């Protein structure tokens with residue numbers, strides 16, 4: 001696939017609609033056989049003027065575009081802006097604000113914010129492969145600048161348990177490999193151990209701190225504990241790799257995003273986790289990896305702002 005190597009190249013390259021079209025076709029239909037995303041028919045006809053295909057399959061001449069069935073569906077923003085925006089967000093090391101993206105692309109901050117959340121959906125880990133080898137597990141609290149918050153919001157937020165106005169997040173990391181992050185309701189045994197079992201292969205070496213919630217994992221794992229009241233490192237037993245990830249994450253969230261609603265926190269975790277997991281790739285490779293995950297996902301404005309509860313997937317992915 002022909003792709004640009006830098007942000008500047010991406011902006012210039014995708015400025016041509018024909019390049020966007022070639023890119024999207026190769027991404028979605030790698031064998032070059034474009035088919036209707038709704039019925040799968042290849043009896044289709046490209047209408048250049050409207051930049052859509054007409055389906056002559058079961059669809060009675062219904063139209064579909066390059067965006068149909070992807071995170072871009074129903075967006076009035078052109079692919080010429082979407083693709084550089086995706087490049088920008090996927091590759092910025094420390095996160096980027098919706099104000100900056102808006103200015104760079106000539107869209108409103110509100111549009112940029114919505115675009116960024118859709119792109120984060122593509123950055124969500126799609127794998128259920130379990131972590132193995134040496135694995136660190138740890139939790140942290142994120143958020144909470146209650147001082148600067150409106151009183152009604154503050155009252156609502158400070159009633160939660162543990163970390164007061166902060167949100168509990170758990171991280172599980174394979175040394176030299178990938179990280180998984182998840183927002184957890186609390187740090188009790190049931191919550192933490194369920195995540196460990198979901199993400200870590202039985203028999204792996206598991207390193208945690210001395211939190212009692214981890215007790216009992218030794219039946220499934222080679223579980224070793226480092227008691228932070230005594231020391232932080234005991235040979236290979238430590239959670240320092242994850243600690244480093246937490247500090248990156250917090251710097252990015254507090255530096256770039258100012259404040260993140262707990263409701264949206266998992267989206268920022270997906271973004272930061274994706275970039276970490278793809279840290280050994282080039283910008284172009286990282287871009288392609290995320291873009292391969294745009295199909296079959298949708299996020300509407302109502303879902304994002306909490307007006308709808310369920311994630312809608314297209315009827316015929």
Ligand SMILES: [Zn+2]
Pocket residue numbers: 036037038039040041055056057058059062
């Ligand atoms: Zn069709």
